[in-house]
Amino acid sequence: MLNIKSLLIGLLIAVFAKDIASNTLHNNAVEKFLGNDGLKLSIILPTNSQEWKVVDVKEILSAAVDINGESSCVHMKPIAPEYQITSILEDGTKICCNMSKSKPSMFVPYRVLPNGSTEFLCGYYPDHQVVRVDKI
Template identity: 55%
Template sequence: MRLIHNAKAVAVGVLIAVFAKDIASNAAHNYLVESFLGAEGLKVAIFLPEKYQQWPKMDVRVELAEKLDDSGSLSCLHVLPISPEYQITSVLDDGTKLCCSVEGGSVYVPILAREDSTEYFCGHYPNQQVVRVMK
């Protein structure tokens, strides 16, 4: 009887640990996006899944796809990596190369439109990346 009780306790502990990790990762990601968008302070909404967030988003398959550079080669020269400061590329299922780290194939990412550029928050915590495209 004691063995069954211990097994149940371990199973509950494992479930709590798995969900706590997911909740913490989601909250960290949401906090970073809110900071990227210029929001200050903590909000209860950071614990909500991303699909319930009201962030401005854009499909990046056009703006962040490789483009022809001056030499006639496809490159990511039009995309300036902000954080981290090195270029990361992703390849979609259809073979399209994006000049940003997209996670899980999600091509709709939070954006921050500025007067002279647009910034994109790609990926998901802890593998996020911010890039800029000049207008």
């Protein structure tokens, strides 16, 4: 009986340690994307406890109608990886970015570049994608 309890406790610790490590790696990647250098203790907090500037993907990263009347992502430039990844939300909305299936979030961090373009970090570590919308 003691072996079963020990095994269950070990299993619970392993599951939580994996989640904590995954969350910390994701938060660290977001901090680097935002240009924050130093390692902060706040990266161990849950993602929803972070104070990043975020936008709703439906408002910014939805597919747009192109000149042919088709749903298109031509207004987005994939930065990393350098190929377009699209995601379909449960309501059928096409999003021009990788919305990680493991931990999808409707709100993604962004940064404004000196030239006025905006970059968005979609997905969840290690399945991130950076896309850029050039200043119009």
